[in-house]
Amino acid sequence: MAEITLRNLTKRWGDVVGVDDQSLHIRDREFLVLLGPSGCGKTTTMRMIAGLEEPTAGEIWIGDRMVNHDLPKDRDVAMVFQNYGLYPHMSIFENIAYPLRVRQVPADQIRPRVEDAARKVELTDLLDRRPRALSGGQRQRVALARAIVRTPKVFLMDEPLSNLDAKLRVTMRAELKHLSRELATTTVYVTHDQIEAMTLADRVAVMRDGIIQQLGTPDEIYNDPANLFVAGFIGSPAMNLVAGSIHGGEFVADGGTRLTQVAVNDRDAVILGVRADDIRISEPGEGRIDVPIYAFENTGDSTLLTAQWDSQRIIARGDRHLRKDQNDVVSITLNPEHLYFFDPRSGSRLRG
Amino acid sequence: MSAGRKSRIGSLVRIVLILFAAFVMLVPIAWIFLAAFKTHVDVYQLKLFFTPTLGNFGTVFEAPFFLGVKLLNSTVVALVTVLLAIPVATMAAYSFSRFRLRGETAMLVAILATQFVPAVVIVLPFFVMFRDLGFLDTRVGLVLVNLAIVMPFAIWMIKGFIDGIPMDTEEAAMVDGSSRLQVIRNIVLPMAAPGILTAGIFCFIIAWNEFLFALILTNKHAVTLPIGLALFKAEEGDLWNLLSAAGIIIMVPMFILALVIRKYFVQGMTMGAVR
Amino acid sequence: MRDNVLKYVLVAPAVLVVLVTAIWPLAESARLSFTVGRLNRPDSLKQYLGWDNYVWALLEEPAFWNSVWVTGIYTLLTVGLTTFLALGLAILLAPGGRLRSGVQTLLILPFAMSPALIGVSFRFMFNPEFGLFDAFFGALIPPLAQVSWLADPILAFAVCVMADVWGWIPFLTLVLIGGLVSVPRETLEAAEVDGAGPWRVFRDVTLPQLAPVLAVAVILKSIFSLKTFDQIFMLTNGGPGTATQTLSHYIYFNGMKYGQVGFAASVAWLMVIPMVFLTYAYARLVFRKDRDP
Numbered sequence: 076m077a078e079i080t081l082r083n084l085t086k087r088w089g090d091v092v093g094v095d096d097q098s099l100h101i102r103d104r105e106f107l108v109l110l111g112p113s114g115c116g117k118t119t120t121m122r123m124i125a126g127l128e129e130p131t132a133g134e135i136w137i138g139d140r141m142v143n144h145d146l147p148k149d150r151d152v153a154m155v156f157q158n159y160g161l162y163p164h165m166s167i168f169e170n171i172a173y174p175l176r177v178r179q180v181p182a183d184q185i186r187p188r189v190e191d192a193a194r195k196v197e198l199t200d201l202l203d204r205r206p207r208a209l210s211g212g213q214r215q216r217v218a219l220a221r222a223i224v225r226t227p228k229v230f231l232m233d234e235p236l237s238n239l240d241a242k243l244r245v246t247m248r249a250e251l252k253h254l255s256r257e258l259a260t261t262t263v264y265v266t267h268d269q270i271e272a273m274t275l276a277d278r279v280a281v282m283r284d285g286i287i288q289q290l291g292t293p294d295e296i297y298n299d300p301a302n303l304f305v306a307g308f309i310g311s312p313a314m315n316l317v318a319g320s321i322h323g324g325e326f327v328a329d330g331g332t333r334l335t336q337v338a339v340n341d342r343d344a345v346i347l348g349v350r351a352d353d354i355r356i357s358e359p360g361e362g363r364i365d366v367p368i369y370a371f372e373n374t375g376d377s378t379l380l381t382a383q384w385d386s387q388r389i390i391a392r393g394d395r396h397l398r399k400d401q402n403d404v405v406s407i408t409l410n411p412e413h414l415y416f417f418d419p420r421s422g423s424r425l426r427g
Numbered sequence: 428m429s430a431g432r433k434s435r436i437g438s439l440v441r442i443v444l445i446l447f448a449a450f451v452m453l454v455p456i457a458w459i460f461l462a463a464f465k466t467h468v469d470v471y472q473l474k475l476f477f478t479p480t481l482g483n484f485g486t487v488f489e490a491p492f493f494l495g496v497k498l499l500n501s502t503v504v505a506l507v508t509v510l511l512a513i514p515v516a517t518m519a520a521y522s523f524s525r526f527r528l529r530g531e532t533a534m535l536v537a538i539l540a541t542q543f544v545p546a547v548v549i550v551l552p553f554f555v556m557f558r559d560l561g562f563l564d565t566r567v568g569l570v571l572v573n574l575a576i577v578m579p580f581a582i583w584m585i586k587g588f589i590d591g592i593p594m595d596t597e598e599a600a601m602v603d604g605s606s607r608l609q610v611i612r613n614i615v616l617p618m619a620a621p622g623i624l625t626a627g628i629f630c631f632i633i634a635w636n637e638f639l640f641a642l643i644l645t646n647k648h649a650v651t652l653p654i655g656l657a658l659f660k661a662e663e664g665d666l667w668n669l670l671s672a673a674g675i676i677i678m679v680p681m682f683i684l685a686l687v688i689r690k691y692f693v694q695g696m697t698m699g700a701v702r
Numbered sequence: 703m704r705d706n707v708l709k710y711v712l713v714a715p716a717v718l719v720v721l722v723t724a725i726w727p728l729a730e731s732a733r734l735s736f737t738v739g740r741l742n743r744p745d746s747l748k749q750y751l752g753w754d755n756y757v758w759a760l761l762e763e764p765a766f767w768n769s770v771w772v773t774g775i776y777t778l779l780t781v782g783l784t785t786f787l788a789l790g791l792a793i794l795l796a797p798g799g800r801l802r803s804g805v806q807t808l809l810i811l812p813f814a815m816s817p818a819l820i821g822v823s824f825r826f827m828f829n830p831e832f833g834l835f836d837a838f839f840g841a842l843i844p845p846l847a848q849v850s851w852l853a854d855p856i857l858a859f860a861v862c863v864m865a866d867v868w869g870w871i872p873f874l875t876l877v878l879i880g881g882l883v884s885v886p887r888e889t890l891e892a893a894e895v896d897g898a899g900p901w902r903v904f905r906d907v908t909l910p911q912l913a914p915v916l917a918v919a920v921i922l923k924s925i926f927s928l929k930t931f932d933q934i935f936m937l938t939n940g941g942p943g944t945a946t947q948t949l950s951h952y953i954y955f956n957g958m959k960y961g962q963v964g965f966a967a968s969v970a971w972l973m974v975i976p977m978v979f980l981t982y983a984y985a986r987l988v989f990r991k992d993r994d995p
Contacts, residue, residue: 127598147601160599164617174603177613221603231602442801445794449805452812452872455823458834462826471832512719519716526709532989534717539988540981541724545929547953548970549723551963552730555747575723582716607705636816638932639950643958653818656936667826674822678815685814692810693876697918 077138077228077261078103079124084133086119086285093119095285096133101263106255108264110272111282112308117265118233120282124263125231126150137228148177153222154231158238159214161206161221167193168202171220178225192224195254212243219251223258230255230262236271248274269309273297281305303422306348306415312379315354315389317347318419326414330385335363335409339416345425348415354391355408356380362406371399382407456678462671470668483672487659494673497655501677504566504651505634508573513627516581521615523582524589525597535583542579546639549575554643566649572640577630584629584695588622589615625688629695632681652677728974731967739964747963755968766969768944769952772859776948777927780866785920787867788874793904795875796882806879809872817869821936824865828852855945858938862946865933870926874919881915882908914987921984928976949973 840847957966
């Protein structure tokens with residue numbers, strides 16, 4: 076049983092604000108991902124939960140205990156670090172055993188527990204080696220094993236996959252997901268990689284400038300972004316954002332192009348958001364507007380087509396068999412059911 | 428073709444220059460080595476070929492020179508200095524490396540600056556004090572003063588090594604359940620051990636070669652090797668063969684130690700300004 | 703123990719040692735510099751005369767100004783020559799390879815030698831009857847064949863400079879090699895592709911990037927040159943006359959041989975002045991590293 080509650084948590088270094096008066100409730104057994112660009116305060120938030128950073132103000136609760144003044148060792152959390160933080164002078168076995176030894180677990184329990192943890196992350200054959208002799212993926216597993224060897228209240232993971240190459244990252248991500256379901260322990264996971272966030276999380280907290288922008292399931296933050304920042308940050312390619320206005324049920328992009336029919340009240344200044352997948356590409360004259368191609372990219376499993384008119388660009392995803400060339404003209408149609416509108420000044424979402 | 432020849436001549440010139448520089452660097456050392464194996468007749472001639480003798484190395488340990496006593500003094504003083512300085516420096520270096528302290532920069536600059544103060548300034552008050560306390564010509568006194576020159580190097584050097592230990596590793600240990608002191612004992616000390624040893628050797632060399640303090644603060648019982656060199660004067664002038672043998676006893680152990688830590692010598696001397 | 707207590711507990715012993723072994727003697731020297739300060743009269747160590755010692759040194763003592771002059775010229779020459787030669791050697795050795803790294807290893811040796819021993823060794827090398835360098839220079843420049851180097855004021859000074867340069871070239875060379883190899887290859891290659899010859903590459907790309915390291919080397923060498931004592935003591939003991947009497951040697955002589963500790967302390971403190979500037983410059987260089995990682 077361990078929920079984590081952050082109340083009005085703030086971290087400042089002089090004038091620099093790391094985390095700005097944030098409150099967050101993480102449910103028992105929940106896998107929560109803190110997602111955001113570098114410097115958004117996600118790592119600082121996690122480090123304050125771990126006790127590695129002292130909050131300037133606010134409270135941190137783990138279970139029914141306020142832990143603000145507890146040392147990291149007394150918080151009963153386990154953490155996986157970005158650079159793994161392995162002990163280079165110890166064997167893999169001793170690395171994994173260290174949390175047990177330092178907590179004075181009886182010696183006869185240590186070996187079975189280390190071996191059990193090693194088995195879960197498939198390290199059994201490497202226990203005699205030193206970290207130096209291991210590959211990046213294997214070191215990652217050691218860090219994981221060291222975290223799961225005891226049963227902490229909370230797992231904290233700070234960009235654990237970011238030092239792996241792209242291919243390995245996909246494999247480890249799946250293993251991590253499998254492991255987290257099996258262990259069913261409250262987990263806070265920090266990343267700047269939205270795919271990791273989408274695939275692993277029960278809920279995602281998107282952060283920027285020390286403030287949580289949106290807290291929701293992966294589904295919610297992808298399909299129902301709360302504001303311009305979340306809309307632009309989540310999704311690859313990023314959501315198209317077109318500045319314009321709404322007149323007579325029609326969105327008019329700056330420059331005068333009548334882009335699409337909409338079901339929103341008239342407004343002078345508005346930003347339209349539309350995902351690449353929600354734009355249909357067709358032959359000239361068959362769709363809503365005809366535009367020349369600025370760039371055409373084939374990614375193998377699909378194609379990306381950047382269209383340009385006036386000073387605006389919009390990116391659309393096409394079928395993987397589509398073949399076009401620069402300066403060809405295509406027709407595009409926006410799916411009216413998946414359009415988002417934002418206030419250009421505040422960035423907040425406009426609904427209805 | 429001509430460009431190729433030009434560059435070949437260029438690289439030949441460079442190799443000749445390098446060999447010449449190496450030669451100039453080695454000659455005074457080599458000359459001492461030769462002289463140490465010469466008889467007192469041969470040493471007063473410019474001879475490259477002679478019948479070598481080991482006799483000088485025996486003579487220097489006999490009356491009236493008793494180099495053995497100086498050797499013991501140098502070893503004890505340098506060793507005790509290092510054994511005192513290194514633990515104290517390691518503690519401070521860890522704190523400077525990992526924490527923000529009030530007046531940290533001021534302290535570090537002050538420590539750096541003491542290294543740059545002329546040794547004569549430091550030694551005058553010590554002479555007066557030691558005379559009053561009866562510490563003159565004792566190894567204890569010499570150790571105390573040697574700490575002044577060794578500490579700054581030790582602190583800065585070990586700090587450099589601890590800076591190189593990733594923070595992650597320490598934080599992992601803390602989350603794993605270690606107190607700060609356990610982190611230092613179980614994680615930092617083992618990881619910094621090679622660096623601490625290097626700093627120890629570096630400080631040993633400095634203390635061993637120290638001259639001015641020993642010159643002023645000792646005269647008979649606590650005399651160290653570099654001061655002992657002054658003994659080899661007779662009425663007819665310097666006893667070069669004995670002087671050279673003593674020189675070898677002073678420098679060869681340091682050569683070996685310096686070669687062991689050669690990668691860190693520059694970093695040590697510049698207090699981390701150059702790595 | 704909480705970290706914010708522990709961190710001060712950890713530095714306390716070191717601070718104490720530095721206070722006792724460096725700060726206290728500095729302060730005590732300053733106090734002594736205002737006293738009559740005769741070694742043979744303990745009460746004179748508490749007889750204050752105000753600035754008299756300083757005034758005496760600055761206005762009434764030609765020997766003081768002589769040693770200022772000797773130290774100044776000595777520092778200029780040794781710093782200039784050592785830096786110049788070390789830079790040349792560093793450029794020769796920086797490319798690496800078996801021969802070059804072998805010579806780099808050899809460079810450690812003079813560096814591990816006690817400066818006192820370097821002094822002895824050069825006295826030996828310039829012995830008029832059987833000194834190797836004496837014979838070498840005599841053969842090279844016939845007028846020098848008959849002179850006794852260490853008996854001639856100018857030549858004795860030259861020998862001191864030579865011994866110093868010989869002893870310090872290795873250190874500066876190693877420092878500068880460190881600087882040279884850290885100049886990124888790409889910038890050198892970019893300059894070559896852009897059409898610069900070797901000299902232009904060196905002047906426009908290498909030298910500016912080497913500047914901080916060069917500054918470290920020059921400042922450090924200046925400090926050590928100003929402090930020079932061991933070598934000179936063993937080589938010439940300040941002589942002939944006072945031709946090679948550096949400030950450190952002058953202070954030693956007045957303090958220990960003549961027993962005028964008060965006067966010696968005042969000269970020592972005059973010597974601290976240039977050190978403060980050099981240390982300030984050096985500290986700036988060291989901490990610049992910490993500021994922009």
